[in-house]
Amino acid sequence: MGQPVEGASGDAPGTVSSGAARPDLPPGQRLQRGWPVTHYGPVPKFRPERWEFRVFGATADGEKHCWTHEELTALPYTTVVADLHCVTKFSMVGAEWGGVPARTILDIAPPAPNVTHVMVWAEYGFSSNLRLADFASERALFATHKDGELLTAEHGFPLRLIVPHLYAWKGPKWVRGVEYMTADRRGFWEERGYHNIGDPWKEQRYSYQEEPGDGPEL
Ligand SMILES: Nc1nc2c(c(=O)[nH]1)N[C@H]1C(S)=C(S)[C@@H](COP(=O)(O)O)O[C@H]1N2
Ligand SMILES: [Mo]
Numbered sequence: 001m002g003q004p005v006e007g008a009s010g011d012a013p014g015t016v017s018s019g020a021a022r023p024d025l026p027p028g029q030r031l032q033r034g035w036p037v038t039h040y041g042p043v044p045k046f047r048p049e050r051w052e053f054r055v056f057g058a059t060a061d062g063e064k065h066c067w068t069h070e071e072l073t074a075l076p077y078t079t080v081v082a083d084l085h086c087v088t089k090f091s092m093v094g095a096e097w098g099g100v101p102a103r104t105i106l107d108i109a110p111p112a113p114n115v116t117h118v119m120v121w122a123e124y125g126f127s128s129n130l131r132l133a134d135f136a137s138e139r140a141l142f143a144t145h146k147d148g149e150l151l152t153a154e155h156g157f158p159l160r161l162i163v164p165h166l167y168a169w170k171g172p173k174w175v176r177g178v179e180y181m182t183a184d185r186r187g188f189w190e191e192r193g194y195h196n197i198g199d200p201w202k203e204q205r206y207s208y209q210e211e212p213g214d215g216p217e218l
Contacts, residue, residue: 032092038088082095101142123176144159
């Protein structure tokens with residue numbers, strides 16, 4: 001199988017290699033100057049009157065839960081300092097993300113007891129699947145801000161998920177909702193050759209590296 005190609009938006013990030021070992025970066029990653037934009041497809045236009053954040057699937061009460069943009073951004077605001085590791089091997093370090101912890105969503109719209117995974121949905125049908133434990137990590141955040149400023153459109157405004165301990169494709173930009181799942185299912189990149197779990201410290205880049213139990217059959 002050929003190497004899957006990510007980033008059909010066509011940008012080829014210029015990376016900076018210091019030559020020195022960077023113990024603070026996951027294996028195979030290089031430091032990136034600035035903050036490149038990496039995603040598949042166009043940047044969606046934010047329409048506040050049509051926007052809603054939905055939690056659906058196997059919720060504890062069997063209901064679908066929705067928030068308007070105003071309601072979602074009124075939830076308690078927290079900051080998390082975290083690096084962003086793109087599977088194409090650049091890392092952006094030391095960002096202070098601000099927003100709503102994923103745990104807050106789990107608290108106010110709890111999953112049913114048999115939920116094991118979530119699918120995080122974004123505009124245009126982009127999605128990424130996560131184990132519930134990864135999504136419930138203390139540092140997973142639905143970010144509205146970076147370094148005290150609102151996210152720009154190309155970086156995911158009005159909302160993107162940050163999961164610091166996983167590769168950045170596990171954090172969709174332009175998030176619109178979360179689906180609680182009672183079995184695992186692959187998201188957009190996970191169906192297209194990327195690793196189902198995506199731990200950068202284990203260099204879980206591609207699906208051919210998966211071991212039994214890491215993900216649903218391809
Ligand atoms: N909706 C959406 N979110 C996405 C992607 C995408 O293609 N679509 N790409 C991911 C990837 S591969 C990376 S590296 C980061 C890049 O975020 P940035 O453009 O803010 O640097 O966004 C992630 N979120
Ligand atoms: Mo990426």
